Each structure stands twice: as C-alpha cells, then as structure tokens.
Amino acid sequence: MFRSPSSMDDHFVLVPRRRHAAGALVFLVAVFGANVGRAQEKSAASPPATGTAQTKPADTKPADYMGSDTCQTCHEDLFKAFQKNQHHLLETDKRYKRTGQACESCHGPASKHEESMNAADIRNPAKLRPAETDHLCLTCHLNGTTHVGRINGSHAKNQVSCIGCHSIHKNGPEGVVARRTADINQQCAKCHTAVWASFQRPFKHRLPEGAMSCVDCHNPHGSVLPRSIQTANANEPGCFKCHGDKRGPFTYEHAPVRLEGCRACHEPHGSANPRMLTRAQVRLVCLECHANLPQPTPPANGTLATVPPAFHDLRSPRFQNCTVCHHEVHGSYVDRDFLR
Numbered sequence: 062m063f064r065s066p067s068s069m070d071d072h073f074v075l076v077p078r079r080r081h082a083a084g085a086l087v088f089l090v091a092v093f094g095a096n097v098g099r100a101q102e103k104s105a106a107s108p109p110a111t112g113t114a115q116t117k118p119a120d121t122k123p124a125d126y127m128g129s130d131t132c133q134t135c136h137e138d139l140f141k142a143f144q145k146n147q148h149h150l151l152e153t154d155k156r157y158k159r160t161g162q163a164c165e166s167c168h169g170p171a172s173k174h175e176e177s178m179n180a181a182d183i184r185n186p187a188k189l190r191p192a193e194t195d196h197l198c199l200t201c202h203l204n205g206t207t208h209v210g211r212i213n214g215s216h217a218k219n220q221v222s223c224i225g226c227h228s229i230h231k232n233g234p235e236g237v238v239a240r241r242t243a244d245i246n247q248q249c250a251k252c253h254t255a256v257w258a259s260f261q262r263p264f265k266h267r268l269p270e271g272a273m274s275c276v277d278c279h280n281p282h283g284s285v286l287p288r289s290i291q292t293a294n295a296n297e298p299g300c301f302k303c304h305g306d307k308r309g310p311f312t313y314e315h316a317p318v319r320l321e322g323c324r325a326c327h328e329p330h331g332s333a334n335p336r337m338l339t340r341a342q343v344r345l346v347c348l349e350c351h352a353n354l355p356q357p358t359p360p361a362n363g364t365l366a367t368v369p370p371a372f373h374d375l376r377s378p379r380f381q382n383c384t385v386c387h388h389e390v391h392g393s394y395v396d397r398d399f400l401r
C-alpha cells in the first residue's frame with residue numbers, strides 16, 4: 062500500500078508519544094516483527110487496539126482535588142461571585158463532606174485542568190447530556206422534601222435539565238433560583254411563549270401583573286398530576302388552594318368538575334371569554350354536553366349528560382344564560398339541579 066511521505070510523517074509524530082505514554086508500542090512491534098512494513102504497522106496500531114486499550118492507563122490516571130482556592134487564580138470573577146452563592150455552604154459546612162472543595166463538587170477533580178488550562182480537562186455541566194446534568198445535581202439534591210429530588214417531570218423527560226432553569230454562577234433573579242413571581246414568569250415564558258401569549262388575553266389570571274406565577278399552578282419539577290399540576294392538600298389540584306369554595310365535597314356534584322377537572326369548562330391560562338370559559342357564551346359551554354344533538358363521535362358510555370327538560374326553550378333569551386338559574390354550577394349542597 063502506498064503511503065505519501067506526509068502521512069508517514071504524521072505517523073512518526075505519533076509514535077514517540079505513544080511509546081512515551083505506555084510503552085505499549087514496544088510490545089506491538091515485537092509481536093508484528095521488525096519486518097512488518099510501516100504501512101501495516103500503522104493500520105494495526107490505529108484503532109482500537111492501541112488507540113484506547115493500550116494508552117488507557119496513562120490517560121485515566123485520576124485527577125486530584127486541588128481545592129477551591131486554586132481556582133481563584135484564574136477564575137477570579139466567578140470565584141468572587143460564588144461567595145454569595147447558596148452552594149458556598151458546601152465550602153464551610155462539614156455535613157456535606159466537601160469543605161474547601163465546593164467548586165470541584167460539581168466540576169470534578171481539577172488537577173489536570175489546572176496543569177493544562179484546557180477546557181477539555183474539566184467537567185462543564187453545560188456540556189453534559191441533560192440526563193447526566195440532572196444526575197450530577199441529584200447526587201446532593203436527591204430525595205429532598207419537595208419534588209426537586211425526583212426526576213418525574215416532563216422537563217427531565219424532554220431534555221430540559223436543572224440548569225435550564227437554575228444558573229449556578231449568576232446571582233440575582235436570573236441566578237440559582239428565581240423566587241419573585243415576575244422573575245419566575247419571565248423564566249418560564251422564555252420557552253413557553255405560546256402559553257405566555259394566552260395570559261395577554263382579556264380574561265386571565267393576573268400573571269403579567271406579577272400577582273401570581275406559573276408555579277402557583279405548576280410544579281416545574283414534576284407532580285403526581287398530569288401536566289405537572291401543582292398539588293394542594295395531598296393530591297388535589299392546586300386550584301383549590303385559592304378557589305377552595307369549588308372543592309366540595311358537594312351533596313350534589315356536577316360530574317365534570319371532579320372527573321374532568323376545571324379545564325372542561327375553563328381555560329386557566331387565559332381566555333377571550335368572561336370567566337375564562339372555553340366558549341363565548343355560557344350556554345355554549347353547557348350545550349356541548351347537555352344537548353340532544355347527534356354527536357359526531359358518541360362517547361363510549363352512551364350519552365354524555367342529561368338533556369335540559371322540554372320547558373327550556375333555547376330560542377328564548379330567558380333560557381340562554383343557564384347559570385342565572387343553575388347558579389351553583391360547580392356543585393350544590395341542596396339541589397340536584399344546582400339551582401341553589
């Protein structure tokens with residue numbers, strides 16, 4: 062096989078380094094014999110036999126921990142900012158068994174990096190796969206008292222790792238954790254632009270005003286309820302934290318309130334319709350289920366709900382605003398027809 066001189070040169074450059082590294086090539090050369098052509102030697106010596114296996118011992122010699130102070134020489138700004146970081150506690154509190162090594166508790170032992178000043182020799186969580194980053198954070202945050210320590214949210218399942226929302230090296234609202242409602246909303250809106258747009262509709266929860274935030278209704282770390290809905294009083298939807306009067310238990314329940322949830326009739330993010338209803342008029346909301354019209358896709362269990370009795374003349378304006386009479390539409394303690 063013909064080799065151009067330049068590729069031979071490349072080859073020669075590599076040889077001494079390999080020898081130096083592991084002395085592995087000496088062994089190889091012995092096996093293949095001195096009469097083996099250079100070209101052959103190269104192909105045998107390239108992957109994977111020597112490339113990985115033989116040079117490995119030298120490359121994987123574990124790096125050592127150097128201590129956080131050593132980082133300061135080259136990463137002055139980050140080091141200073143870190144003094145105000147929640148994670149600075151690692152530096153001082155013996156319980157975490159990381160005293161003096163806070164930086165390396167996330168970045169791993171740094172002796173090689175400090176020698177080479179090469180980015181490739183240090184772990185940067187931003188360059189790991191999202192699942193790996195999550196696991197890194199969870200080495201300490203596992204099984205906390207909140208959902209934080211369990212990766213059951215759709216963020217974790219959709220490649221949004223902890224650092225999608227928590228910027229370890231920034232201080233302030235954009236930093237380790239956003240706490241003010243407006244800051245949280247801004248953070249979520251960054252990715253959920255369509256959701257944020259629905260909060261600009263005329264009837265909405267007052268998120269744009271900063272009176273509430275996404276985490277009043279959603280747990281960004283996951284939840285036992287679908288759509289990461291925040292829970293209140295054990296496993297109830299978080300809506301009841303503020304709208305307790307809708308909880309019941311009612312003597313006469315309106316089936317969809319409990320079974321399908323608030324979203325059967327409301328758009329909780331915001332709606333063009335008063336009361337954040339799904340339809341422009343109340344009766345259209347009701348008639349979606351309470352109508353004897355033939356349905357395009359009949360529900361599996363037969364009819365959806367009872368049909369209004371005949372005296373309901375739906376052409377008459379008097380009967381169009383159903384909730385004028387069916388006042389307790391979320392459930393009633395006294396009337397099975399929710400009239401009071």
Ligand code: HEC
Pocket residue numbers: 127128129131132133134135136164165168171174175178179180181183184185188
């Ligand atoms: C002797 C100087 C020096 C010391 C000491 C040093 N670093 Fe660095 N570090 C650098 C340089 C230079 C870069 C930038 C490399 C580049 O951009 O190619 C860097 C980059 C990094 C990066 C980014 C890597 C990436 O993938 O972008 C991390 C993380 C890091 N250092 C952590 C640390 C930690 C933690 C310590 C202390 C344990 C430390 N460094 C100590 C010089 C140093």
Ligand code: HEC
Pocket residue numbers: 129132133136139140143148163164165166167168185186187224227228229230
């Ligand atoms: C709690 C974990 C954690 C600790 C503790 C920590 N870092 Fe980091 N560091 C990160 C993460 C995560 C990133 C990726 C930056 C990002 O996108 O948020 C990072 C990025 C960096 C970078 C790259 C900077 C850049 O702008 O890309 C350097 C340098 C660095 N860290 C140095 C340090 C030093 C020095 C310390 C100690 C004073 C330290 N880190 C402590 C998690 C940590």
Ligand code: HEC
Pocket residue numbers: 147148150151157159166167186194197198199200201202223224227229237238
């Ligand atoms: C070596 C252990 C350790 C690792 C690794 C770690 N943390 Fe922490 N974290 C802590 C400690 C300790 C605190 C401070 C707890 C306290 O204030 O009670 C903390 C605090 C926090 C807080 C602030 C909590 C609050 O209530 O203010 C957030 C957010 C956080 N960590 C996120 C992360 C993320 C994201 C990662 C991964 C990049 C990470 N942590 C990696 C130990 C760790």
Ligand code: HEC
Pocket residue numbers: 195198199202207208209210212216217221222223224225226227238239240245276281282
């Ligand atoms: C979608 C954004 C998002 C992701 C992803 C995320 N967090 Fe959070 N995290 C938040 C918000 C927002 C808060 C503040 C919640 C509040 O104030 O109720 C928070 C709070 C925290 C806290 C403070 C304690 C608490 O329960 O309030 C810790 C610790 C924390 N997160 C760690 C993590 C870890 C570890 C991961 C990855 C496994 C992670 N977070 C992923 C948004 C996120």
Ligand code: HEC
Pocket residue numbers: 246249250253256257260266268273274275276277278279287288290322324329330
């Ligand atoms: C008043 C409570 C409430 C607030 C505040 C709220 N959500 Fe929701 N969100 C819900 C409910 C309820 C659902 C639907 C749950 C279901 O379908 O079971 C939902 C669904 C979602 C979904 C799933 C997609 C969809 O439209 O069904 C995303 C994403 C979402 N919300 C993001 C956000 C973001 C981002 C914010 C803050 C800007 C926010 N939510 C604020 C109650 C709320």
Ligand code: HEC
Pocket residue numbers: 214215216219221225226245248249250251252253275276279280281287288289
């Ligand atoms: C870095 C981008 C990013 C940020 C920041 C972010 N999300 Fe998400 N979120 C996603 C992605 C990606 C998905 C999965 C795809 C989808 O369902 O839209 C998702 C899904 C969701 C869902 C649907 C949950 C489900 O189980 O279907 C909710 C609710 C949600 N996010 C709420 C929030 C809240 C609240 C915040 C702010 C604390 C937030 N997100 C911040 C990217 C982000």
Ligand code: HEC
Pocket residue numbers: 264265266267273277278298299300301302303304323324327329335336337338
């Ligand atoms: C943190 C408290 C809080 C939570 C949680 C909450 N809400 Fe609300 N909700 C309010 C407040 C306050 C108003 C009054 C809005 C206004 O006028 O600014 C309101 C108004 C409403 C309205 C419209 C009332 C009207 O008169 O127009 C509906 C419908 C509603 N919420 C449904 C829900 C649903 C569904 C959920 C759960 C997915 C929910 N809310 C969760 C506080 C909350």
Ligand code: HEC
Pocket residue numbers: 300301304307315317318322323324325326327336338343346384390391
């Ligand atoms: C079967 C449809 C339906 C369901 C399901 C439903 N609502 Fe309503 N809701 C309505 C209608 C219709 C109105 C408007 C009443 C009116 O016109 O006075 C309303 C009004 C409201 C109001 C404002 C007026 C008031 O009574 O306080 C709130 C708050 C509210 N709903 C919260 C909720 C919550 C929280 C849930 C879930 C637990 C829920 N709704 C489930 C139909 C429904």
Ligand code: HEC
Pocket residue numbers: 315316317321325326343344346347348349350351365366367383384387390397398399
């Ligand atoms: C998502 C479907 C759905 C919507 C929307 C809905 N309902 Fe219902 N409703 C039901 C179901 C299911 C029942 C239980 C029927 C049964 O027990 O046979 C019910 C029961 C009732 C009853 C009691 C009837 C009985 O047989 O006891 C009344 C009255 C009623 N609904 C009025 C309304 C009004 C008024 C609205 C509009 C504000 C409305 N419903 C919206 C599904 C719905």
Ligand code: HEC
Pocket residue numbers: 344347348351367368369370373375379380381382383384385386387398400
């Ligand atoms: C003027 C008052 C009034 C209005 C407006 C009204 N209803 Fe009724 N509705 C009643 C009364 C009263 C009953 C109870 C009849 C009975 O007990 O025989 C009733 C009963 C019902 C029932 C229960 C039937 C059953 O078999 O138990 C349903 C379903 C119903 N209405 C739906 C609606 C819908 C949907 C609207 C709006 C399009 C509406 N109603 C508007 C007064 C009203």
